[in-house]
Amino acid sequence: PYGDLSAILQYCQSIPELIRYAALCLQRAPDIGAIIRAMEYDTSGKGHLLFEFLFSKLDKEIQMYLIETSILSSFNLELAAYLTGRSIDEEIVTALARENIFLLPLSPDSDWFVFNVKAQEYLWNHLHQWDRQQLDGLHQRASEWLGSQGEILKAIEHAIAATEWELAARWVELAAQEFLQQGHLVTVISWLGKLPTDLFIRKPMLSIIKAWGLIISQQYDVVEEVLQQALKAADNDSNPQKIIDHVQAIREFLSFRSKES
Known part of the structure; x- marks a missing residue:
C-alpha cells in the first residue's frame, strides 16, 4: 500500500542503500506490518532496525x-x-x-x-556493550597479527586501544625512525603523546625518538632535558650502550648545528 511505501521511504530518508536493506527485510519478514510499525519507534536515524532484523537471521x-x-x-x-x-x-x-x-x-x-x-x-x-577486558583482548590480538605482517601503523593503533603499552612501545620503536624520515612527524608525536610517562622510563628508546622529533620540529631548547631522561633510564634497555650512543650522536648534531648558526 502507498502508506507503507511512504513510511519506508521516510524511515530510510530516501537513502538508496537503506531502501535496499528495507526491501531485503520485507522479503524475509513473515509479518511485513510488524517491520513497518517498528520503524515508527526506531529513532536512531541510521537504519539500525533494518540491520537488527537482518542480523537476527544469521547463525x-x-x-x-x-x-x-x-x-x-x-x-x-x-x-x-x-x-x-x-x-x-x-x-x-x-x-x-x-x-x-x-x-x-x-x-x-x-x-x-x-x-x-x-x-x-x-x-x-x-x-560497546562488552566489558573492557574483552575489547582489549581483541585489540591486542589485532595488533599482534598486524604487526607481524608489517602493518605497523594499524598495529600501533590497536595496541594503544588495548592499553597494551609494552606492545605499543615495541611497534613505535620499530617504526618511528622510518616514519620520521618520511616526514610523518605529527604521527610519531601523536603516538608518543598517547603513551604513559612511566613507559619512557622502562623504554628509554622512546625518549630518543622524542628527542629526534623535537629536533625535526626545531624545539632545540628542550632536547637536552629529554636526553637526560634517556640516560637515566639507559640501564632499563636491553642494550644500554645503544642509548648512550644515540644521546652522543644527538648532542654532536646539536653542537654542529650551534656552530653553523
Whole structure:
C-alpha cells in the first residue's frame, strides 16, 4: 500500500542503500506490518532496525564473528581467525560479501573484506556493550597479527586501544625512525603523546625518538632535558650502550648545528 511505501521511504530518508536493506527485510519478514510499525519507534536515524532484523537471521557464530571483526578496518580470513579464534568457512564469508549487507570485498580480486559503513556502526553498538577486558583482548590480538605482517601503523593503533603499552612501545620503536624520515612527524608525536610517562622510563628508546622529533620540529631548547631522561633510564634497555650512543650522536648534531648558526 502507498502508506507503507511512504513510511519506508521516510524511515530510510530516501537513502538508496537503506531502501535496499528495507526491501531485503520485507522479503524475509513473515509479518511485513510488524517491520513497518517498528520503524515508527526506531529513532536512531541510521537504519539500525533494518540491520537488527537482518542480523537476527544469521547463525549465532556468524553474528559473533562479525561483531568481533568489526574492530578492524579490513580483514582476511587469516587475520579474522587469529582475532576471533573462529574458523569460518571461506564460502560463508564470501557469501556474506556477495549479499553486501554487512561485508563487501575490498576489491573484485581481493581476499580481504571491509564492512559496510552503516552496518559497522550497528555492530559497534553490540561491541560497546562488552566489558573492557574483552575489547582489549581483541585489540591486542589485532595488533599482534598486524604487526607481524608489517602493518605497523594499524598495529600501533590497536595496541594503544588495548592499553597494551609494552606492545605499543615495541611497534613505535620499530617504526618511528622510518616514519620520521618520511616526514610523518605529527604521527610519531601523536603516538608518543598517547603513551604513559612511566613507559619512557622502562623504554628509554622512546625518549630518543622524542628527542629526534623535537629536533625535526626545531624545539632545540628542550632536547637536552629529554636526553637526560634517556640516560637515566639507559640501564632499563636491553642494550644500554645503544642509548648512550644515540644521546652522543644527538648532542654532536646539536653542537654542529650551534656552530653553523
